[in-house]
Amino acid sequence: MSVLSVENLRVRHRAVTVLDGVSFAIAKGESLGLVGESGSGKSQTALAVLGLLPATAHIEGSIRFEQQELIGAGRAALDQLRGSRISMVFQDPMSSLNPYLSIGVQMAEVLEQHRGASRADALREAAMMLDAVRIADPRRRLAQFPHEFSGGMRQRVLIAMALLAKPELLIADEPTTALDVTVQAEVLAVLDELRRELGLALLLITHDLGVVSGHCERMAVMYAGRIVESGPTAAVLANPRHPYTAALLATRPNLSGPRPARLPTIAGQPPDPARRPPGCAFAPRCEQVLPQCRELAPILRIDEARRGRACHLDAGPQTDAITTSDDDPFKRPL
Amino acid sequence: MSGALLKRPAIAVPAAILLLIVLLAVVGPWLAPQPFDAIDFDADWGAAPSAAHIFGTDDLGRDLFARVCVGGRLSLAVGFVSTLVSLAIGIVWGATAGWFGGRIDAVMMRIVDILYALPFMFFVILLMVLFGRHWLLIFVAIGAVSWLDMARIVRGQTLALRRQPFVDAAVVSGLGNAAILVRHVLPNLLGVVIVCATLTIPQAILVESFLSFLGLGIQEPATSWGALVNDGARAMEATPWGLIFPAVFLVLTLLAFNLLGDALRAALDEPRR
Numbered sequence: 001m002s003v004l005s006v007e008n009l010r011v012r013h014r015a016v017t018v019l020d021g022v023s024f025a026i027a028k029g030e031s032l033g034l035v036g037e038s039g040s041g042k043s044q045t046a047l048a049v050l051g052l053l054p055a056t057a058h059i060e061g062s063i064r065f066e067q068q069e070l071i072g073a074g075r076a077a078l079d080q081l082r083g084s085r086i087s088m089v090f091q092d093p094m095s096s097l098n099p100y101l102s103i104g105v106q107m108a109e110v111l112e113q114h115r116g117a118s119r120a121d122a123l124r125e126a127a128m129m130l131d132a133v134r135i136a137d138p139r140r141r142l143a144q145f146p147h148e149f150s151g152g153m154r155q156r157v158l159i160a161m162a163l164l165a166k167p168e169l170l171i172a173d174e175p176t177t178a179l180d181v182t183v184q185a186e187v188l189a190v191l192d193e194l195r196r197e198l199g200l201a202l203l204l205i206t207h208d209l210g211v212v213s214g215h216c217e218r219m220a221v222m223y224a225g226r227i228v229e230s231g232p233t234a235a236v237l238a239n240p241r242h243p244y245t246a247a248l249l250a251t252r253p254n255l256s257g258p259r260p261a262r263l264p265t266i267a268g269q270p271p272d273p274a275r276r277p278p279g280c281a282f283a284p285r286c287e288q289v290l291p292q293c294r295e296l297a298p299i300l301r302i303d304e305a306r307r308g309r310a311c312h313l314d315a316g317p318q319t320d321a322i323t324t325s326d327d328d329p330f331k332r333p334l
Numbered sequence: 335m336s337g338a339l340l341k342r343p344a345i346a347v348p349a350a351i352l353l354l355i356v357l358l359a360v361v362g363p364w365l366a367p368q369p370f371d372a373i374d375f376d377a378d379w380g381a382a383p384s385a386a387h388i389f390g391t392d393d394l395g396r397d398l399f400a401r402v403c404v405g406g407r408l409s410l411a412v413g414f415v416s417t418l419v420s421l422a423i424g425i426v427w428g429a430t431a432g433w434f435g436g437r438i439d440a441v442m443m444r445i446v447d448i449l450y451a452l453p454f455m456f457f458v459i460l461l462m463v464l465f466g467r468h469w470l471l472i473f474v475a476i477g478a479v480s481w482l483d484m485a486r487i488v489r490g491q492t493l494a495l496r497r498q499p500f501v502d503a504a505v506v507s508g509l510g511n512a513a514i515l516v517r518h519v520l521p522n523l524l525g526v527v528i529v530c531a532t533l534t535i536p537q538a539i540l541v542e543s544f545l546s547f548l549g550l551g552i553q554e555p556a557t558s559w560g561a562l563v564n565d566g567a568r569a570m571e572a573t574p575w576g577l578i579f580p581a582v583f584l585v586l587t588l589l590a591f592n593l594l595g596d597a598l599r600a601a602l603d604e605p606r607r
């Protein structure tokens with residue numbers, strides 16, 4: 001049973017399509033890493049799930065949280081879920097806390113809002129949660145303001161805040177990008193530990209393959225608004241099946257072997273979302289490009305080992321960009 | 335926070351000056367030898383400062399000290415009341431427009447633009463013609479105009495705040511619009527609003543002085559600093575004290591408010607970064 005299931009999500013801002021048929025599902029207690037370069041649509045996916053896209057955005061498809069459709073759900077319905085059953089940790093710990101309110105007030109707010117808890121009870125739970133993310137002397141810390149915390153501590157405060165109401169789904173949008181490597185490891189360790197304790201489903205958005213390999217059971221690779229490959233993290237990293245994933249992995253420096261003169265790169269640029277090529281978005285940069293790649297967008301096909309791939313290479317004929325039968329692979333969990 | 339702020343000389347000095355002036359305006363008339371509208375028939379008209387009349391007397395023989403104090407009451411009251419009016423309307427109007435944005439924002443701010451375009455003097459004269467001369471109209475007229483600036487500033491600030499990640503974070507934690515506005519947006523507006531308010535007070539005092547100077551403001555025997563300056567200016571060669579004393583109070587008050595506003599802005603800007 002999936003906690004979150006996204007099906008064929010399309011998001012358009014005016015004429016610019018930023019998400020083009022994104023589908024994935026996360027089961028209880030599972031962590032899914034969504035990787036891709038800047039502009040591939042990772043954050044747009046997170047914003048869509050949380051209903052944070054601007055009102056002018058055009059959204060199609062389905063986002064279901066525990067069977068409840070979130071697309072088109074009203075503000076009141078979303079407010080019931082957000083903060084209590086779905087939480088989010090933002091990228092920038094520096095600006096995600098209100099500089100004029102103490103940490104305690106900001107944390108207590110969540111519980112007061114969703115459980116009608118009293119301030120004293122809420123603060124007690126907040127202190128316990130701060131302790132869980134390994135912030136020393138939580139009682140005293142609650143009275144302090146955001147500027148009295150370091151970046152890594154603020155991010156831990158944000159994680160504590162997001163987990164305070166014991167949500168079922170946590171979305172973390174590049175939670176460690178703004179932090180240095182040692183602090184990043186600490187924050188991720190805390191997140192891992194709490195995730196196991198609470199049986200939390202995690203959608204971790206990152207461009208760091210190292211983070212995914214260490215902290216996510218499954219991963220999905222996005223390119224230009226589509227998921228191009230998905231599957232168990234270890235399998236995808238060991239044996240990438242999509243040319244983009246393979247190229248991406250090839251660009252990683254090899255720490256043990258001899259040092260190459262230059263790191264390999266992927267030639268070309270990701271397509272301008274406003275002028276997306278008609279077929280596979282990666283076709284112009286793909287070294288194994290086939291004639292049909294430039295005409296027909298490949299669909300994401302998922303095999304028995306739960307590995308998905310959207311590529312025409314060795315894939316057999318595909319008649320249409322989107323199948324409409326009941327056997328639609330979009331409807332199967334990844 | 336306020337205690338630490340008062341320890342700064344840049345804030346404490348103008349604040350102390352203002353406190354003294356307000357105190358003088360409140361208790362001064364009781365210390366004066368005669369009521370502000372009584373004529374001292376023993377003194378000369380336009381007598382120079384002396385032990386009996388420390389600020390001298392005006393051209394009707396009224397005690398200038400009592401008149402400056404009473405005038406201060408009105409000038410300061412105009413400053414505070416119209417600033418309160420502008421705060422109340424301006425914050426609600428600006429925060430609503432900035433938060434909801436889109437069409438609501440466009441309509442609300444166009445209304446502000448239209449009111450801005452209305453010539454102020456024309457507006458005041460219209461009010462006077464319609465309702466007759468009454469001191470309450472001064473409050474209404476100044477209050478009606480001064481909230482426009484406040485609304486624009488608050489709206490701009492709210493627009494900027496709305497895009498702050500911590501506001502998104504509040505939305506994501508399931509808080510409703512009202513809760514977010516009151517708990518997350520308003521506290522962040524406070525610095526700007528306080529500064530704007532300390533600059534609105536002297537502006538209102540100045541506008542009232544200007545109106546009184548033109549004869550559209552306060553009517554005899556009641557008075558204000560502006561009216562006193564007007565009277566004093568007419569006889570400044572013969573009795574300069576009639577101009578100097580109210581002018582000194584007026585200038586000192588305006589200066590103190592401006593310094594205070596500036597110092598508060600600097601103080602509220604620097605921490606929490």
